[in-house]
Amino acid sequence: MAVLVRVPTPLRRLTNNQDKVEVDASTIAEFIERMEADYPGFKERLLDEAGGLRYFVNIYLNGEDVRFLQGVDTSTQSGDEISIVPAVAGG
Numbered sequence: 001m002a003v004l005v006r007v008p009t010p011l012r013r014l015t016n017n018q019d020k021v022e023v024d025a026s027t028i029a030e031f032i033e034r035m036e037a038d039y040p041g042f043k044e045r046l047l048d049e050a051g052g053l054r055y056f057v058n059i060y061l062n063g064e065d066v067r068f069l070q071g072v073d074t075s076t077q078s079g080d081e082i083s084i085v086p087a088v089a090g091g
Contacts, residue, residue: 003031003076006083014039028059029072031082046084047072056087 002022007015015021023038025031036043048054051072059066060083066074076082 002078003080003082005031005035006081008084008086010086011042011045011084014042014045025076027072027076028061028066028074028082031076032072058085058087059083060085 002024005021005023007019007021012019021035021038023031023034025034032043032046046054046057046059053059053067053072061069061074061076062080063083066072
């Protein structure tokens with residue numbers, strides 16, 4: 001089941017400058033593992049040492065923040081869209 005992943009500019013160097021990629025994944029956790037297999041270094045930029053999402057990274061599934069769903073255990077379906085959005089700070 002393929003999901004479309006929108007890759008933010010800071011991570012595109014890992015995906016050979018692709019802004020969108022498709023991966024087969026049934027959960028957010030599986031999407032991260034598949035991305036790591038295809039694009040080494042991807043996982044460490046999304047997950048902390050305990051396996052949770054890094055506080056400065058937001059992952060959205062069809063516009064919904066996965067932190068308000070089931071986190072990395074959130075299920076995905078074919079045709080879903082995952083967006084990775086780095087947190088922006090400033091003042």
